[in-house]
Amino acid sequence: MSTQENYDDLDFDPVALREKYRLEREKRLREDGNEQYIEVKDDFSRYLDDPYVAPIKRDPVSDEVDVLVIGGGFGGLLAGARLKEAGIKDVRIVEKGGDFGGTWYWNRYPGAQCDIEAYVYLPLLEELNYVPKEKYSHAPEILAHSSAIGKHYDLYEKALFQTQVTNMQWDEDTARWTVETNKGDKVRARFVAMANGPLDRPKLPGIPGIDTYNGHTFHTSRWDYDYTGGSPEGGLTKLKDKRVAIIGTGATSVQCVPHVGEMAKQLYVFQRTPSGVDVRGNSPTDEKWAASLKPGWQKERMENFNALVSGVPQAEDLVNDGWTDLIGKMLEMFRKGEAGDGTGRSLPEIVELANFEKMNEIRARAEELVNDPNTAEELKPYYAMFCKRPCFHDDYLPTFNRPSVELIDTNGQGVDRITEKGVVVDGKEYEVDCIIFGTGFEVGTDYTRRAGYDIVGKQGQKLSDKWQDGMKTFHGMQSNGFPNCFLMSAQQGGFSANYPHLLNEVAVHLAHIVSHMKANDLTKVEASESAEAAWVEGIISGEGPAMQIGGEGCTPGYYNNEGKPNPKLRYGAFYSGGSIAFWDLLEKWREAGDFDGLEFSS
Numbered sequence: 001m002s003t004q005e006n007y008d009d010l011d012f013d014p015v016a017l018r019e020k021y022r023l024e025r026e027k028r029l030r031e032d033g034n035e036q037y038i039e040v041k042d043d044f045s046r047y048l049d050d051p052y053v054a055p056i057k058r059d060p061v062s063d064e065v066d067v068l069v070i071g072g073g074f075g076g077l078l079a080g081a082r083l084k085e086a087g088i089k090d091v092r093i094v095e096k097g098g099d100f101g102g103t104w105y106w107n108r109y110p111g112a113q114c115d116i117e118a119y120v121y122l123p124l125l126e127e128l129n130y131v132p133k134e135k136y137s138h139a140p141e142i143l144a145h146s147s148a149i150g151k152h153y154d155l156y157e158k159a160l161f162q163t164q165v166t167n168m169q170w171d172e173d174t175a176r177w178t179v180e181t182n183k184g185d186k187v188r189a190r191f192v193a194m195a196n197g198p199l200d201r202p203k204l205p206g207i208p209g210i211d212t213y214n215g216h217t218f219h220t221s222r223w224d225y226d227y228t229g230g231s232p233e234g235g236l237t238k239l240k241d242k243r244v245a246i247i248g249t250g251a252t253s254v255q256c257v258p259h260v261g262e263m264a265k266q267l268y269v270f271q272r273t274p275s276g277v278d279v280r281g282n283s284p285t286d287e288k289w290a291a292s293l294k295p296g297w298q299k300e301r302m303e304n305f306n307a308l309v310s311g312v313p314q315a316e317d318l319v320n321d322g323w324t325d326l327i328g329k330m331l332e333m334f335r336k337g338e339a340g341d342g343t344g345r346s347l348p349e350i351v352e353l354a355n356f357e358k359m360n361e362i363r364a365r366a367e368e369l370v371n372d373p374n375t376a377e378e379l380k381p382y383y384a385m386f387c388k389r390p391c392f393h394d395d396y397l398p399t400f401n402r403p404s405v406e407l408i409d410t411n412g413q414g415v416d417r418i419t420e421k422g423v424v425v426d427g428k429e430y431e432v433d434c435i436i437f438g439t440g441f442e443v444g445t446d447y448t449r450r451a452g453y454d455i456v457g458k459q460g461q462k463l464s465d466k467w468q469d470g471m472k473t474f475h476g477m478q479s480n481g482f483p484n485c486f487l488m489s490a491q492q493g494g495f496s497a498n499y500p501h502l503l504n505e506v507a508v509h510l511a512h513i514v515s516h517m518k519a520n521d522l523t524k525v526e527a528s529e530s531a532e533a534a535w536v537e538g539i540i541s542g543e544g545p546a547m548q549i550g551g552e553g554c555t556p557g558y559y560n561n562e563g564k565p566n567p568k569l570r571y572g573a574f575y576s577g578g579s580i581a582f583w584d585l586l587e588k589w590r591e592a593g594d595f596d597g598l599e600f601s602s
Contacts, residue, residue, distance in 0.1 A: 010353070017356055017382075024382040025555045027412040028273060033562040037203040037439070043211060047202055047219045047437075051226075052108065053098035056162045060184035065158065066090035067514065068179055068189035070165055073102015074123055074500045075195030075488045077146060078507035080155045081124055086515040092158040092189075094165060094181065100155070101146040102197050103441075104139055106221040109252060110234045110259035112139035113282075115392050116498050117319050120302045123500045128152055131290040135321075136282045139232050160185060168192065169456040170483065175523045177484065191514055195488045195503075205247065205439050209418040216434040220252045221441070227434065228260075236263040244268070245423050245430065247415060248438035249275055251391050256438065258395040261405040268430050269400075269407050270423060272414045273388065273555055276362045276381040278322045280392040302501050309497045310578050322392045323497060326358060326385060355385050369397040378409040387554030440558065457482035470571025474527035474535045474597050475586065477506065483526040486510045492539050494582030495574035505583045512590050517600070524601045531597030542576025 007014055030036055040047050067083055069076045072095030080091050097105035114121045118132035122145050125131065130148070133141060150156050160181065167180040176188040202219045204210065218224040225231065229238030236259055243266040246253055254275055261267045304318040309327045317324050345353070363380040370376035379397060381388070399405055408425050410416075416424045422431040455463040458481045466472060466481060473479045476493030477486050488506045496502045517525060527535075556562045575582040589596065 012356065012360055014353060014356055020382050021384065021553075021555075024412065025553070028556045030556070030562065032206075033556075036206050036562065038206045038210070040202055040204060044204060047204065047222060049222065050098055050162065051222050051224060052105070053162075056098065058183070060186070061160065062186045064176070064188040064190075065092045066189070066518070067092070067191045067193060068177070068187055069093045069193045069195055070179075071095060071102060071195035071197055071488075072097065072100045072150075072159065072161070073104070073195065073197050074146070075197055075503045075507070076100075076102070076193075077149045077153075077155065078123055078500070078503050079193045079195050079488060079510055081127070081149060081153045082504075082507040082511040083514060084153045084155075086511040088511065088514055088518065090158075091155065092160065092187065093155055094160045094163050094179070094187075096162070096164050098161050099143075099147060100150045100159075101143045104142045104146060106202075107252070108139055108143075108232050109220045109223045109256045110228075110230060110232055110236060111255040112232060112252075113137060113255065114142060115251065115390075116323065117305070117321055118142075119298065120305045120319060120498055121500055123504055124149055124152075125298045126295070131285055131293070134282055134284055136280065164452060166453050167456075168453060170458055170485075172458060175483070191484045191486065193486045193488060193510055201441055202437075203439055203441060204437055205414065207247075207415050207418050212420050213418050213422075213435060214420045215422075215432060217437065218434075219437045219439070220248075220256060228263075230259070230263070234259040234262065236260060239264040239434075241265050242434055243432045245270060245432040245435045246438050247423070247435065248440065249273070250438065250440055251275065251389055252440065253438035254391045254393050254396045256436075257405075258393075258399045260436070261399040261402055265404065266432075267402075267405045268423070268432065269405065270415055270425065271378070271407060271409050272412060273383075273557070274379050274381045275388060275391045276359065276385070277379075277391045277393050277396050278326075278362055278365065280394045281321070282394075302498065306496050306498060306501055306579060310580055312580060322390065326390060352384075358385055359383075366397055369401075371401045375400050375407050378407055383555040384553075386559075388557045388559065455482060455485065457485070467571075470536075470540075472532055472536050472571070474532045475509070475589075476575075477509065478525075478527040478532075478598070480527045480529050480532045483524045486513075490574060491572040492535065493575055494579030496579040502579060505579075505586065509586050509590070513595070513598070516595070520602075522600045522602050525598050528597055528599050535597075536571065539573050539575070540570050542573065 038044060066088055067090065069079050069091060072093045076093050076095065077100055080093055083091050099105055113136050115136065117135055118137035119125070122132055122137060122142065128148055130145065150159070160183070163185065164182045165179055166182050169178050171178055176190060177192045179187045179189060179192065202221045204219070216227055227238060228236040230236040239260065240263055242264055244260055244264045245268045246257060246260060247270045249269060249271040253269065254277055257269055301318050304314055305324065307314050308317060308324045311327065359381065366376045366379040370379060379400070400407055408430065410425050416426065418424070419429060422429050423435065457463065461481050463479070463482060466479065471491055473487060473492050476489065476491055479485070488503060488510070490502050493506065494502055513525065554560050
């Protein structure tokens with residue numbers, strides 16, 4: 001990197017910022033990495049209870065279906081929709097929650113809303129002839145849309161809610177999967193689609209004394225409105241005489257802190273690493289614009305957004321929001337670097353400077369909106385863009401101007417301990433009536449831990465054994481030795497900031513293969529050993545996706561396994577060409593019609 005004398009044209013000191021980023025990262029590094037979090041089981045299993053609907057009582061199901069989909073979030077709904085459109089009618093979805101929605105079934109905390117524009121984020125809008133009410137939909141609307149998809153595609157009839165898979169085993173003689181559940185169900189399925197999703201199991205911090213606290217506690221993904229009062233829209237009136245602690249300052253807390261801060265007698269927000277919080281700028285949908293939309297509008301808009309956040313210039317920015325602004329600034333500097341800016345700086349250095357400039361804007365916003373200079377400084381994120389998930393909100397930072405709201409910054413160390421009465425940081429105890437854990441979902445832990453079961457394929461092989469050293473698939477969707485089983489995720493596939501977009505592309509591919517097999521009376525399909533090996537080699541030798549996130553130089557977080565390198569994770573990397581190239585590869589593969597890399601039997 002250049003020395004300071006090369007930066008006379010800048011109004012900030014990149015050398016000092018690099019050092020600041022390094023120091024902030026190092027103070028947060030921990031030997032235990034992901035192991036710092038407690039698995040939610042045994043004495044902590046209450047954090048998994050469903051507070052939203054009464055327990056469903058029904059008789060066990062024992063039958064056979066064409067396709068069993070595990071997970072009823074956007075992935076499961078899209079799989080069901082695209083299968084139905086392809087003529088596959090016998091589809092059953094098994095879902096842990098009491099209704100469709102997945103993450104949006106569980107995330108009903110006050111203020112919850114999508115942070116990708118709703119017009120591109122909510123799936124199947126044209127198919128349902130629906131336009132969201134706002135640019136960024138709130139959770140109730142997203143949950144209602146999930147239900148509408150289930151009704152539109154007749155996915156409720158065979159759905160099993162409040163049901164968890166406990167065993168999944170392949171029977172070579174019948175060429176069927178046998179799937180058992182905690183409700184005593186035993187379902188045989190020709191095909192299984194794994195749409196479990198990456199964000200469904202809450203995690204708790206392993207803070208000493210967490211099991212000794214005598215007050216009230218809950219996790220944000222199981223919000224206790226009986227205790228707080230109010231609804232997802234806010235109005236938490238039962239907190240008016242309560243002292244509340246929120247542990248965690250990620251995307252969830254950014255959205256719920258303003259509502260808790262408005263009503264609580266006292267709110268303490270315990271912070272280890274601040275989020276970068278940019279402008280939200282939500283607005284109601286323009287009715288004239290909605291009425292003017294032409295067929296194909298959502299696909300066009302999704303592709304435009306994905307291209308921009310993937311680094312591909314577009315003639316017009318249709319979405320024009322914080323995400324495209326972030327990437328747009330990077331692209332502008334990137335293009336200047338390619339053309340040469342006359343400073344002799346390398347292209348990576350120019351991109352780094354653009355990153356510094358954008359993060360400087362976000363840090364300046366904290367100064368502008370927060371009255372107390374010390375609190376404003378503590379709310380500034382000192383790490384590169386995309387080291388942590390960007391956040392967008394207009395009320396989070398001003399909430400710290402309330403006399404009843406106090407930020408407890410832990411200098412990157414986290415909470416010291418929890419006592420019977422409250423939370424301790426730097427030797428000081430904060431007595432509270434309630435602790436809310438805004439600590440997110442498990443990411444990066446073993447699949448069997450998150451799912452609660454293993455997958456047993458041909459000749460009794462367990463998926464956990466096959467993947468002991470890392471994930472092995474073809475196209476990120478099929479694994480040799482596990483016939484008629486399809487994975488729906490971004491790993492070893494195409495990453496997009498707009499996750500439902502990638503789920504739709506995977507669902508289309510799934511429906512194509514299954515409908516081909518049904519039409520040709522084929523019994524079994526799996527990836528060939530050679531195709532899988534070649535695909536995995538391409539993934540682990542690639543240079544990474546178009547948009548790098550959570551690199552090793554980043555502050556610890558769930559993007560980078562809490563800053564602890566794990567060789568297995570390189571197997572779960574994204575397709576190196578980015579999502580656009582990957583989806584184009586899948587489309588051309590389907591058009592070729594020879595199903596190269598797959599082995600069928602009849």
